Amino acid sequence: MSEWFEGNAQVIQRRWPALYARLLMQDGAVQVELLKGRDSTLSVDGIQLTSRHDRLREAHVQAASLPLDKPQLHVYGTGLGDLPRVLLERPGLGKLYVHILNGALFKLVLQLLDHRDWLESARVELLFAGDLPDIYTPFFALPAELLLADDFNAKIRDRLVSEVNLSFNNREFDPQSSVIQQRLKDCLEVLLADDDVSQLFGTCADREIYVIGTGPTLEGHFQRLAAIRGQAERPLFICVDTAYRPLRENGIKPDLVVSIDQRISVLHLPSEESDDIPLVYMPLSDPQVLRAWRGKRYGSYSASPIYAQLRQQHPRAQLHVGGSVIHPAVDLAVKMGAVRITLFGADFAFPMNKTHTGWNDGDLGPAVSQARYWVLDGWGERVRTQLNFRSYLCVLERYIARHPQVSFFNSSRAGAMIAGTQFNTEFVQ
Template identity: 80%
Template sequence: MSESFDENARVIERRWPMLYTRLMLEDSAAIHAELSEGLVSTLSIGGIQLTSRHDRVREARVQAASLPTSKAQLHVYGTGLGDLPNVLLERAELERLYIHILNGALFVLVLQLLDQRQWLDDPRVELLYAGDHTDIYTPFFALPSEMVLADDFNAKIRDRLVSEVHLSFNNRDFDPQSPLILQRLQDSLEVLLADDDVAQLFGTCAGQEIYVIGTGPSLEGHFEQLAAIREQTLRPLFICVDTAYRPLREHGVKPDLVVSIDQRISFRHLPFEASDGIPLVYLPMSDPQVLSAWKGKRYGGYSASPIYATLRQQHPRAELYVGGSVIHPAVDLAVKMGAGCITLFGADFAFPMNKTHAGWSDGDLGPAVSQARHWVRDGHGRRVRTQLNFRSYLCELERYIVGHPEVRFFNSSRAGAMIAGTQFNQEFVQ
């Protein structure tokens, strides 16, 4: 170890002895870093610069400017080369600065190369591993390079940071004043006013077991078993998302309820011919032609989205939680109906078996598997490919589960993403 590391380590050992012990186990030799030089220099790991190579301090001041000066406590995710912590600690009003390590081995390497005592020794600083916590803290700044370089232990928090940072971008298509949105809501109004409020379903299944069925690839392994359970006299209630409806029917499974929220869902996804006796729960962004053709009973509702603000005032309906995917309102419906336990099917948030969805061809419902550039851990602890928005949907479902401790949540497969807060249903998971 270097002299720089010894001096840094003494501070860490004195202030955070348990953290020091963990850092001593990190393998900094596994980080293949190169010097990247410009007006100044920085580290480059796999072509990713840790900081600016021209003016690190100016970069840190730009980053710091995005954080409110009125807050007594701030959070920084990633340690970088220590520039951002040092700049933030110039604020006299700052009482506590939490530095969350996103890559332990990388941090140890930095400790070997540069003196970090200026911020490490400041009594206002708390140093911790990001992955020791179940969620992110605000207000925060996440160093862009370390959101890419986060190690496996801290990957779950990395995913939540990325989801939060991308939130405004992801919501760009949901401008309440968009002419397309306003027209769709107007077109759907007649159907909405003719249908029942989804609130009529709430509380109708108190204590019951409910299956919530998504369209992840792992669903394909359960078609036969679900068809057999569906024929039993005493059985769980089946709630499926819109894109799972057609594959289920093709395999002899008739759902008890279908949930649809996406304006792009068409007759191809929700064929109406055999929909007699199957209630449809929807939001007003759904295609009014698809809604009108549905033969089963229909229940309308809203989400908390601003696009429904005017409708909520003029024509009150109950709300369902939406976190970007139709799986969220399907789960929320099950909870509000009174489910005592919920088993998730096809809630993979990933591309196991090198597929995107059950019952659909590669690319039919979104990007193809070949375009997947991200990963999550599956139920075996292995990496499985996914796309960025799927990780965001996973984060939001996990947050929802934490907020409903009265319901037991189960997963039917280890093939998809590991869902925090769920157990595996041993009836389906070998």
């Protein structure tokens, strides 16, 4: 080890002995190249860690995004130590939490530079990001390390990325959008004629409910689900809109269907054989799809600002929404009274190199070939996914954490590991 590492390590060993012991065990291989400009930095696995022209100026720009009046701040990723140094110049800062996102990378930079100045500050707390269940604000996440995060810290990485992208992802749901306003107007007649979703709340007290998504792993459960559906005593089946067609094609009739997406058409949600199947929806849905549905319909809202005026003028109960139809489907199950929920096809990933069950590659979004990101599956292995799927996963995990009275189960290890769930041994060995 280098002279710098010995000095840095002495500080860490004295202040955070347990973290020091774990740090010594970090042996992940990273490919590093020195990059020079007016300044210098590292290229780590092809990703430039900081500016190579003016690292200090970059750190000041990053620090400027954090409020001056907060006594506690969080930095995710250690970089080359520049941002912690700049933030510690603030006399009003009481505590700075520095969260390690890649243990092997941090161990490496400890060998290359002297970090004792900021490590020795009594205001600094050093920890592995993955040791905590969620992110803390206000924070700044170093962009390079959001890409370089290791497996242990991947869950926190996903939540950071989701938070950073939140405003961008919500841009198409502008309450002032003429497209949205027109859709709400077009759906109003249907909404006023239908029942409130609150009529379903509490109707399945203490019952098990299956919430069925359209992920690739659903395909492996058709035979078993069909057999369970035929039993006199069985769980309630709630499916999302895009799972309806593949379920019916495999002889499985859901008890309820949930749809919220304005892009869902009669191609995705055909009305044939829907006579006695209730549909739960929100008024961004296509009114043609709603009018064609033969079963009973229940209107609902989310907490989104796009429904603010409707909520005031025509009250309806709300369901939780976080980007995917799986969220209101799960929330409906909880509000109906489920004490046990098993998830099917809630993969948030592309296991078996497929995007969905019952649909061609690219029919419901980007093709598998466009997947550039990863999550950990139920075996702890990386499985390809897309960025919005990781955000949907974060929202569901937070929802599960807020409902400890309900037992949540997953039906497959092949999709993303969902924090807060157990594996249903009836479907997973």
